[in-house]
Amino acid sequence: MMEITLNHYLILSTLLFAIGLIGVMRRKNLLMLFFATEILLNSVNIAFAAISHYYGDLTGQMFAFFVIAIAASEVAVGLGLLIIWFKRTNNIDLDAMTSMRG
Amino acid sequence: MFEAIAFYLFAFLTVAMFSITVLTSQALYALTSLAAGMIFISAFFFLLGADFLGAVQIIVYTGAVMALYAFGMMFFDTTRELKEKNSSSMIVFGLSGLAALMVVVIFVTPIASEHISAIYPMHENVGNTQEVGMILFTKYLVPFEVAAVMLLVAMISGIVLAGKKMDRSLTQMSEEEIQSMQESDKKAVL
Numbered sequence: 001m002m003e004i005t006l007n008h009y010l011i012l013s014t015l016l017f018a019i020g021l022i023g024v025m026r027r028k029n030l031l032m033l034f035f036a037t038e039i040l041l042n043s044v045n046i047a048f049a050a051i052s053h054y055y056g057d058l059t060g061q062m063f064a065f066f067v068i069a070i071a072a073s074e075v076a077v078g079l080g081l082l083i084i085w086f087k088r089t090n091n092i093d094l095d096a097m098t099s100m101r102g
Numbered sequence: 103m104f105e106a107i108a109f110y111l112f113a114f115l116t117v118a119m120f121s122i123t124v125l126t127s128q129a130l131y132a133l134t135s136l137a138a139g140m141i142f143i144s145a146f147f148f149l150l151g152a153d154f155l156g157a158v159q160i161i162v163y164t165g166a167v168m169a170l171y172a173f174g175m176m177f178f179d180t181t182r183e184l185k186e187k188n189s190s191s192m193i194v195f196g197l198s199g200l201a202a203l204m205v206v207v208i209f210v211t212p213i214a215s216e217h218i219s220a221i222y223p224m225h226e227n228v229g230n231t232q233e234v235g236m237i238l239f240t241k242y243l244v245p246f247e248v249a250a251v252m253l254l255v256a257m258i259s260g261i262v263l264a265g266k267k268m269d270r271s272l273t274q275m276s277e278e279e280i281q282s283m284q285e286s287d288k289k290a291v292l
Contacts, residue, residue, distance in 0.1 A: 004109045009146070010208045012113050016120055018201045023124035025194060031129065031171075031178060035136050038167070039120050042143050045159075053150040057220035058237050061152050065238070068162050069249040073256030075167050079174040080263025086177055 009050030016043035030085075030092045034078055041071045105149060112145045129175060137168045154231040 052060025
């Protein structure tokens with residue numbers, strides 16, 4: 001209980017990942033969906049850093065850096081697209097994005 | 103002892119903050135609690151001895167990403183209540199089952215992989231930032247450069263996508279100018 005092991009960090013990471021999954025499932029607003037994806041990426045980062053620490057290997061931290069870079073570029077492109085969509089339709093609900101429906 | 107206290111404190115705080123982010127119906131609460139959760143996550147990185155990663159987490163997430171989201175939220179109507187989606191319960195059950203399975207896998211994995219050896223081992227008397235620099239600029243140089251190009255592409259695409267007509271300000275235009283601009287926009291969309 002008092003000694004923090006790798007399992008503690010991995011369980012925390014899973015908990016946060018599950019919270020992010022709940023967000024992805026229940027959100028309808030696309031901006032809130034982006035928040036949930038940020039939570040997903042961050043929970044994975046915790047797992048990478050914990051494994052890196054407990055195995056004495058730096059590879060985990062390297063992967064965490066690249067995950068952060070990907071998250072940053074995802075936000076930039078996603079928000080740009082979202083702003084264009086909002087200017088056109090005045091709405092960012094997922095249910096309204098049905099222009100590709102056959 | 104102190105590590106355990108810090109771990110449980112920050113674990114509780116992050117879970118609480120991210121739960122607020124996911125469950126609240128106010129967009130502003132979601133944004134602020136997400137920013138708080140990001141800072142609390144950096145505490146785990148400091149606990150784990152990944153100092154540079156923690157600093158990067160604070161700078162990138164609460165500095166850049168949160169500013170970007172706050173900027174993006176100015177475009178959207180954030181004061182109204184968010185509607186939630188009532189998807190079919192089959193998807194919810196399937197995904198929660200998947201999450202439970204993931205917990206089991208995570209419990210089992212450290213037992214199954216006890217004889218892992220480090221590819222890039224840490225050294226005793228070298229700082230974390232120095233080690234990260236040495237590995238990043240020797241073993242991970244190509245991925246690093248590719249990530250740099252990817253960030254450049256993302257920056258340019260962000261400018262191109264969101265920066266259209268940013269030079270025109272609606273507050274400084276007269277009514278007729280706004281009217282004519284909206285009509286020309288409609289023609290462009292159609």
